[in-house]
Amino acid sequence: MSAKHSTAFPLRRYGFIAGAATLLVVLVAWVAVRAVGPVSQDNRTPLMMQPTIPVGDTSFAPSPSASPSPSLSPSRSPSPRSSPSPSRSRSASASASASVSVSASDSASPKPTPARTTSTPVPASLSARYQVGAGWDRGFVGWVQITNTGQTAATWTVKISYPSRAGVRITNVWNAQRDGSSFTGGPLAPGASASFGFEATKQVRDKISPTACTINGAPCRMS
Template sequence: MSAKHSTPYPLRRYGFIGGASTLLVVMVAWVAVRAVGPTQDEQLGTPLMVQPPIAVAETENSPSVIPWSSPAASASQSAAPTLSAAQSASPTPSKSSARPTTTTASPKPTEKATTKPAPPKPAPPPPASFTARYAVGASWDRGFVAMVRVTNTGTTARNWTVTVSYDSRAEVRITNAWNAQLDRQGDTNVLTGGPLAPGASFSFGFEATKQTRNRIQPSGCTVDGTPCRLD
């Protein structure tokens, strides 16, 4: 009888010993953890917050989230605008403004003549010098006769031209001329002849009517532009 009832009691003893051993192990572990000290999360007192990877749209009622940034990054970001402002305030002068460029005009090539030069014109003969002497040979109430002597004082034989004009109030009109060709141009009478050799003299005359009884002298008399001598 004693042998049959001895089995249950040792099992209960072993169960109690196992539970006590387990409790003892847990207490030893807890004591060891407390002996090491509190963890970093317990020292900070606040749990570590991790920012979600997706940005949340801000609204008027929602608080703004300031992203976590290091002090070095903030300093570099704040210094960058200052440097840009300094660069915009005092721009570095360019090389083109400091040193003006100079352009050197290249010499133009000499243009070749495409046409032959015109042959030189022959030199005109030297102008002949003429003198003339005007004189009245006869005069009456309504007319007169005049003589003109032309002398070539130049070195070339040339034709000569004598112009004679009178006051328009006298109404002088040459009716006949000899040794000269007569051409009337208004109140001016043009008489031409020649050629006359150098140093030679030539005389011509004409007859004219007038409307005055007084002796009349020409208002103008020239030979090739030189004034005549009036006698």
């Protein structure tokens, strides 16, 4: 009898454990089904069919107060960052045009230059008088007096030329610088006078007179 009781007790224990496990599996499956829920025919979206309206029949025309049917295609609202702000573009274009106009007007208008007040000096008035101091058969001494009748000091240049047939050759000069037939000196102060002389030889016995005598381009007086 002891052997039968020991064999029956383990079988009952295993049966109880198997039943409990089966119940637990059923309970977990039921909870899962309740959480997901079966797909019912009521939850399906009914197919919308637009009724056919005959042409000319206005009995089915929607009233103005009726709200329009929602659009099936999704609409995308434009992003605020996709298009630039009109006020910003207008202000930028206005500032750019203003800067261009200002720079163009600045570059186009010349700056006035200050007037310089300069006193124009009165040109000097120089006069010269030519004369022969002494003479002999093959030579003579020339003499020129220069006077400044102007209001400013000035240098002077006297040019003297003789006939080529006379063969005049200047040998000595004083109170002037000689370059060929030109004599220079100065500056001569206003109201002052100066004179220079020279010694020359000639090839003729007659008295020789210059063909031209000028001081700074003006003719000399002959005596």
